[in-house]
Amino acid sequence: MKFRLATAAPWWRPANGNLLRIQGGRPLVGTYPISGAKNAVLPLMVSALLTPHLVTLRNVPANLDVAVLAALLQRLGCEMHWSTRAGDLALTLSADRIRPTGIDADLVARMRASVLLLGALLARCGEARLPMPGGDAIGLRAIDFHIAGLRAMGAVVALEGGLIHAKAPAGLHGADILLPQPSVGATENLLLAAVLADGTTTIRNAAREPEITDLAACLITMGAGITGLGSHVLTVTGGRALAGAVHGVMPDRIELGTLACAAAMTDGELMLPHGRLDLLGTAAESFAAAGVDLRETEGGLIARRANAGLCGIDITTQPFPGFATDLQAPTMALLTLAAGASTISETIFEQRFRHVDELRKMGADIAVHGRTARVRGVDRLRGAAVTCTDVRAAAALVLGALAASGETVLDGLDHLDRGYDRMTGKLAACGAAIVRTDG
Template sequence: MDSILVTGNGPLSGTIPIAGAKNACLTLMPATLLSDEPLTLTNAPGLSDIRTMTQLLQSLGAEVTSLQDGKVLAMSCHGAINSRAEYDIVRKMRASNLVLGPLLAREGHAEVSLPGGCAIGARPMDIHTSGLQQMGAEIELRDGYLHAKADGGHLKGAVIDFPFASVGATENIMMAATLAKGTTVINNAAREPEIVDLATCLRKMGAQIDGDGTSRIEIQGVDRLHGATHPVVSDRIELGTYMLAPAICGGEVECLGGRIELVGAFCEKLDAAGISIEETPTGLKVARKNGRIRAVDVTTAPFPGFPTDLQAQFMALMCTAEGTSVLEEKIFENRFMHAPELERMGADIDVHGGHATVRGVERLKGAPVMATDLRASVSLILAGLAAEGETVVNRVYHLDRGYERVEEKLRNVGAKIERVKSQ
């Protein structure tokens, strides 16, 4: 199993291009199931999760071709559809559940295995299935599969009140509603940029959607959708991650393609910690201000709040901050698994339930550490960049699910980092 070797090497300088958003691309790809005409996505990230979704869509009957080194995905679903999403593929990735809504909308029935993904806490499907049931679907769980059937072969518009703002459920219901009979209203909808990106793409395909980016989304069903070409929005989590690199190491890095509106709450915390962020014509330029980083408290929240997917990386920054910070995780109940690994590097962290208290130390020291999930992987790499000596991050197979060419991008701004292939 591969590992990443990181050696503290001082300040960073240069530019890092930000890839298309993994979570947006994984949502946009199943939209091809809604039409028999081609859907082309540009600015696609080259990640293992994208390859997994490609495999899943191909198993369902879609044609998916990767062009321009994976930056363009040409998809078409004009033939016969297989409505069963098999466990062997779905188990690899949580986002696989996003084929449920499109399959139901197009075919009137679907069998989808319960999904997998990172072990960061319970992420049940009940909010997805409840919304689809309100649209006339009959759904039961048998042998690990969700067996779903639309009453009369067609979903029907409904007013759906989510108990919380679930991103995945908002996406699934949005796609299902585009071909449903009548009007669907989603109350307490998620507001993430990935939701807006999906709505923009679906409108290009002929969908009638209003209110994306707010907590109330209205979709008027249409008879059919057509093809479209759509660029995937920049990855705000990759953006935030690489903004933290000069914050932790010092120096100045421009993140190409970055926009403040994608990471507004995150930028506010960086500013409070003593990090300079400057908008440029091509992205965001980030540099540490004079002196040591200041401790800042963080509470994760749905967009536009502080992203849970940047909590682990921000904890790495707080490990050497001046003072004590408290990080409160309110999205997933099991997302401090990186804390013991940071402690192996000399961090002073106490975890109690959903709170982590971080007392800043002068310096971290390199050590062998173990990645537990995708974001934990990169948080340990960031910590290693600022630590004395060598840090070996083991079990980094998670990393390739969310970051493309991470070693190359960091080396290009002066980091000393390399991948060590397993024997």
């Protein structure tokens, strides 16, 4: 596994140590560079399969998920070249000759985004054979919407023995598709398939997340015909041969929101380059109500705690522009120190409160009833030994540790590596007492 990742992504060097030790109670002050968005770069990398021409992505985050997907694409025959200039990691992909089968199950099991290979391979090769994708254990996240949409476009899909085997004997064709829910993954998968399908495809009740707009913008640069960006109805005029493209990955809005919470929790002040309030959707208003002061400047956002302090709020996760489910765990960490009580309702994933028990070990007062959590603010958190259970839970525990008194030791760091680019080093540069060590 390590050999394959290093071959596909030579920059990937797992950080030394399997434990993260944080001495809390220090304000974060300085500039924290926001990386390219993890949730945007993965479908952008897959989009390179749609053309034999070169696709170059800039502002690529150096995280484990990117390394794993690079290894998957390499197994499909995709060639890639990495370069770094002034701290900007760039990737050029060439999918001149690709193989639609032979994907490693162990790599697919490590990431949910691997399901996006289905639409791209069907569109380009007329066939795809893919193990069932893995990812965080935060809910069922069924791929029924993906498969139903592809079948409407002419694909024949069979699920047997843990494998997805899809063919399009006569090629894919345009279709009018209504998604039962605005699924981000299904919208991306169908968009990738539709740009090469014959005719016009309309995706109704499409997800509106900024990462989808970023993907569509890249596909348009490659020559695709897509209208309705940022709306619930995407119309794709397919059948066009796609050219190459050079595209800069959008800033990571989840990292942005997470570090805004970190600044407020530690009573520090962070400059977050390239940050924009519009990327946060309604979360920007929720943060303001909770006492997170976000000010837009020419270079990004400045985040700090409001003069009135942190205050309890009620939030409900919703598709964009609603409060992002990926920000729920970091925001819960923030609210553990807010005056009064808060209510968090999770409507997207049914198992996304796995971080609650770990925050309780640090002294948080949280009660869970079904998919609703009641958080009562405490005066302080205490350092403890905790375990990361998924990508966003890992970030929440880091935030709790930064604000807690004493030392916190975090295990399960693969989750942190998957979603965050050099978080330990960037936090240390802002004054955090944080080090990665062996157990």
